[in-house]
Amino acid sequence: MAAVAVHQFAPCITCHAWSPDRSMVAFCPNNSEVHIYKLSEDKWEQAHILQKHDQIVSGIDWSSRANRIVTVSHDRNSYVWNYEGSEWVPTLVILRLNRAALCVQWSPQENKFAVGSGAKTVCICYYEQENNWWVSKLIRKRHNSSVTSVAWHPNNILLATTSTDGKCRVFSTFIKGVDTRDSKAGSSSDSKFGEQILQLDLSFSWAFGVNWSPSGNTLAYVGHSSTIYFVDDVGPSPLAQNVAFRDLPLRDVLFISEKVVIGVGFDCNPMVFAADESGMWSFVRFLGERKTSSTGPKYGSQFSEAFGKLYGQSKHSINNDGIDNSRQRGGVHENCITCIVPLGEAGSSTITRFSTSGLDGKVVIWDLESQQDLLEYL
Amino acid sequence: MMAATVDFVEADNAEAIISRIEHKSRKIESLLKQSRPVEALKTALEGSPPNTRDERCKSANWIVVHRAIMAIKDLDALFSSLDPEYYDILMKYLYRGLSTGDRPTCDQCLRIHERLTERAGLGCILRSLADTMNTV
Numbered sequence: 001m002a003a004v005a006v007h008q009f010a011p012c013i014t015c016h017a018w019s020p021d022r023s024m025v026a027f028c029p030n031n032s033e034v035h036i037y038k039l040s041e042d043k044w045e046q047a048h049i050l051q052k053h054d055q056i057v058s059g060i061d062w063s064s065r066a067n068r069i070v071t072v073s074h075d076r077n078s079y080v081w082n083y084e085g086s087e088w089v090p091t092l093v094i095l096r097l098n099r100a101a102l103c104v105q106w107s108p109q110e111n112k113f114a115v116g117s118g119a120k121t122v123c124i125c126y127y128e129q130e131n132n133w134w135v136s137k138l139i140r141k142r143h144n145s146s147v148t149s150v151a152w153h154p155n156n157i158l159l160a161t162t163s164t165d166g167k168c169r170v171f172s173t174f175i176k177g178v179d180t181r182d183s184k185a186g187s188s189s190d191s192k193f194g195e196q197i198l199q200l201d202l203s204f205s206w207a208f209g210v211n212w213s214p215s216g217n218t219l220a221y222v223g224h225s226s227t228i229y230f231v232d233d234v235g236p237s238p239l240a241q242n243v244a245f246r247d248l249p250l251r252d253v254l255f256i257s258e259k260v261v262i263g264v265g266f267d268c269n270p271m272v273f274a275a276d277e278s279g280m281w282s283f284v285r286f287l288g289e290r291k292t293s294s295t296g297p298k299y300g301s302q303f304s305e306a307f308g309k310l311y312g313q314s315k316h317s318i319n320n321d322g323i324d325n326s327r328q329r330g331g332v333h334e335n336c337i338t339c340i341v342p343l344g345e346a347g348s349s350t351i352t353r354f355s356t357s358g359l360d361g362k363v364v365i366w367d368l369e370s371q372q373d374l375l376e377y378l
Numbered sequence: 379m380m381a382a383t384v385d386f387v388e389a390d391n392a393e394a395i396i397s398r399i400e401h402k403s404r405k406i407e408s409l410l411k412q413s414r415p416v417e418a419l420k421t422a423l424e425g426s427p428p429n430t431r432d433e434r435c436k437s438a439n440w441i442v443v444h445r446a447i448m449a450i451k452d453l454d455a456l457f458s459s460l461d462p463e464y465y466d467i468l469m470k471y472l473y474r475g476l477s478t479g480d481r482p483t484c485d486q487c488l489r490i491h492e493r494l495t496e497r498a499g500l501g502c503i504l505r506s507l508a509d510t511m512n513t514v
Binding site for chain 2: 204205206223224225226227244245246247248249307311
């Protein structure tokens, strides 16, 4: 079994993040709080509750070196939490947004963080030592709709964003005084803050979940039309591939190596995509077990009933699955998976452990050690 | 003056598309006479003009695809020879068919929809619903 640990923390979880030593998990149980649970002797105990936001916390990220938590919420605010003594102390970050904040991520060097919002803007926040506060610089141009996901390139300067306008964009977030111009880095260090490096127009519907490969050479993002997009050689002449798949759309993606991507979404079951030697990406398989009913329609739970009614019109027999109708679709998760987080060493190029959280309120830890066929792809 | 020129070009393009569709229609009639409904459907689906906004072109193509869809009798034969690249565009036309409300059309589209979903998966349905740019 690829799923090594499953825990039901709440009726519904919007997002989660892990502490640097992986002993604690922070998540939002679909309200304005952040709960931190600690694993002690195989039992999860509630350690802290962070209460500062007024509305749903839509994004949490826990930096691994500085041990800081950043949270963003639909209340248009962001807090950076520092652990002092035995308490988490919040510092308000004024984002200057007039719409909800939707996602957040610490940069690789943890000196900046990016926030995507419904205000069609991205906020890049950095710490100003002299004034002892976090300053927000806005990227106001370019996006035509909500920014659903942000992802930092390993060089700490490039940021990829996805939006409900269907496009994936890459920006430079170079900030004088925070970033240093690296003469070896090439074109990315010549760009000004907020300059758009690339716009990818591959999707005809909402785009979610973007992630960079460990080297920063490849980008992957998903579209709501059950498609995942892979872009190699991100730069002036990128190579894009559209992979359309059979099942329900994805919401988030994670590169676990240069050639393997895990996608999670409405099928409640992680999907594995891999690139072959020639660089062609394709769907490999689902990670968890799929429940297939032995007879009757191929779709479990809510779909067989709906399809039964739909096709019943054309005089086909309606197969009544009976008790099976109430069983879960995917296996481990019972509802859409919205968040996938790596569990390896920060910055490592291959990850074999990661966790997922979903609208079913579960956090599941997956380990690929037992998945021989997939280890070969890594 | 400039706007008028642009419209003129668009209309011209539409005329070209419609005449291609008429040509296709004759080919399809001949394929149907030879009892080759699967090829007729493939021909109808090929070169569907999704990136024109012109409703006349879309309607003209729909009439041709509808003719081919209604002529399908053997679903097993259809799915054993229809290439997967046609699945998404066929699904879009099935939904257009279902939206007509016409009983025979809906019955046929429903019949094909069931098998197509089995073959192509729910993702195919998603692609026809989520794509608001390339409509049929």
